[in-house]
Amino acid sequence: MRKKVLVIDDQKAMGMLLKSRIEARFEVDVLLAHDLAQTQQMLTDYNDQIYLALSDLNLPDAPNGEAVKLLKKSGITTVVLTASYDEALRQRIFKEHVADYVLKEGAGAIEYVLRILNLLLTNDQREIWLANVSDRMARKLSGLLAIQRFKTRVFERHKELLAALSRRTPNLLVMGHANHDNNWLHTLSETRAKYAFYELPILACIETESDINCALKYMKYGATDYIVQPFGVEEFYTRVNQNIEQQQAYQDIKRISQTDALSGLYNRRYCLDVGQHQYLKWQSSGLEVFALLVDIDFFKRINDLYGHPKGDQAIVFVAAQLKQYFEDKVVARFGGEEFLVLGTADNSYDVLVKAENFRKAIELESDQQVGVSFSCSIGVAFNATNFEQLISQADQKLYDAKDQGRNQICHKFERLQTA
DSSP, X not given: OOEEEEEEOSOHHHHHHHHHHHHHHSSEEEEEEOSHHHHHHHHHHHGGGEEEEEEESOBTTBTTSHHHHHHHHTTOEEEEEESOOXXXXXXXXXXXXXXXXXXXOSHHHHHHHHHHHHHHTTGGGOEEEEESOOHHHHHHHHHHHHHTTOEEEEEOSHHHHHHHHTTOOOSEEEEOOSSOOTHHHHHHXXXXXXXXXXXXXXXXXXXXXXXXXXXXXXXHHTOSEEEESSOOHHHHHHHHHHHHHXXXXXXXXXXXXXXXXXXXXXXXXHHHHHHHHHHHHHHHTTSEEEEEEEEETTHHHHHHHHOHHHHHHHHHHHHHHHHHHTXXXXXXXXXXXXXXXXXXXXXXXXXXXXXXXXXXXXXXXXHHHHSSOOOEEEEEEEOOXXXXXXXHHXXXXXXHHHHTTSSSEEEEEOOOOOO
């Protein structure tokens, strides 16, 4: 079931504009309400299905923010829409524990709404870790982060943090100085040595203004940003969201640089980089190391007879099947109509069985799935002396499969090289 976003605005044109822009950008259903009565009806009809809400602060039948209070009572994450702004209003809004507010001032307001929704719709999949902060600060920050739907985890000992970081990476690490033990500075330094700034942002949380020098020291040891108490809710959210957005932007760039736009598989460069860096490790694992090269038979004929869009569909279909049969391996579009699978297996037989099942699936299902019947030739190599030789052997076996009539598998097996 798709997530539902409730938009409450007495200006129907504004409500429709928000609905169209949000549904065009995100896979959500937008519900519209124009007054408090309709809001109450929506909450009744959809009960626990509403994931978050955008609410006008003042409505014709709710001039004092009653809709926001109702949403808060219902436990719905809320972003407030308002046409006016002053300090008293800002304080009042955040007392209601809302996630954010948006000034309705032209096109920029819509873009900000989309930006904050991009975070709020996915924050429940993000983790923010709090380390070396006082109990009071841990409670405060955990509460604020929960409003924006983040998952949080608190660490009181540096060794526990390092152990957790060896297993997974949070989206943001907030590090305080409740314990002035230098071990925490060493922990910060070790963490930064392991993670680049764009991989793991670290926010130094300084609990008193007199300790501003501590913030500077944390920055030198690897923090990407800092915040000093007393800080407002809005300042905290702004710093958190900026760090999260920067990390997300890096991840998007990284994904684009590593993947093929059409197939969604890894691209040739990334696959070769993985093979170069991992091959010795794979060899020492005691498992069979393999490379599997796949080529769509007579692909040019598909393009010439049915057009390039149909050829694209064929590539997407083959990519999806490879991901299905080799889901835990490195699967890449190697170039044009050629694909490469790299990895290890307990035995070569399992790899060849999967390859044969994949080949049959293409032969039997391509007509129904793509509208064109086609097949694939496959070359497989195992346990070569080095990575370049492994690829070369798989490539030779692919040519053998083509020379022998296509739509078949040819393979070369060498014994594992042991010390």
